[in-house]
Amino acid sequence: MRQETLLKRLQEKSKEIMGEGKHFHDFAHVIGVYRNVEKLLEHEQGNRLILLTAALFHDVKRNYQSHGAEGAKYVKELLKLIPEFPQDLIDSVVKIIDSHDKEQKTQNEKLFYDADKMDAFNELATARSFMMYSKEGLSLEEACFKYLDLIDNFFNKLHTDTAKKIIKKEYEKTKQFALKLVKRYER
Incomplete structure (x- = not known):
């Protein structure tokens, strides 16, 4: 499956999930972060699929106190159910989601943090x-x-x-x- 087709499928899934009773960090925020990732990647090095996937799902458990950790668990299971998603990238997506409100160490984590805060x-x-x-x-x-x-x-x-x-x-x-x-x- 082409990356663009996969990203469209992931966007649809995110829209479905983020529309379920999300009051603050909803799909509009997710798409804002997604667009910010795209802008940053025009000038910075990072893994596009990992970062855009993290953007689509980083706040799925925003109603929890430790939403990064809870979201990471949820997204790990979700991505395992999508056979077209490269299984070797799941842990990288999960790590970004878990760390997005903690300390960021890798280039991808730092880029993601910036994209999120830019929104x-x-x-x-x-x-x-x-x-x-x-x-x-x-x-x-x-x-x-x-x-x-x-x-x-x-x-x-x-x-x-x-x-x-x-x-x-x-x-x-x-x-x-x-x-x-x-x-x-x-x-």
């Missing part, structure tokens, strides 16, 4: 963040300050200069918006 700098991600803060019980004021810290943290922890260059304008726009929110609470 935080858009309007939908802003809405997602505030929905999550509301669920956590934060006041609007607390959420504004937390959001400003979040976007600075995400940008500053990007591993590659490529990611920083690609996302810089969106980061600056998002930061200006966050600063306007915070300014409303300055006394």
Whole structure:
């Protein structure tokens, strides 16, 4: 099976799974990360099939506290059921999913981390963040300050200069918006 055909099949499966009661990190986020992987791979070295597969399934267990570890277990079993998926790549996909919110050591893990965090700098991600803060019980004021810290943290922890260059304008726009929110609470 050609890689593009396999990726289309994996996208369909991801859309099915990520549509099942996902409130924050849904299929729109998954596709954002997928596109970011593609952008990064125009300038950086990495395994395309491994990274794009990880993008499609990295948040399947986002409702769990340890969603990376839980997602990794789930995806390992899922990919074993797809005979067209190269079985020798499953462990690499699983490792990326497990490590995407932990320490990243390999080039693929670092690229994936960057692609995931790059999706935080858009309007939908802003809405997602505030929905999550509301669920956590934060006041609007607390959420504004937390959001400003979040976007600075995400940008500053990007591993590659490529990611920083690609996302810089969106980061600056998002930061200006966050600063306007915070300014409303300055006394």
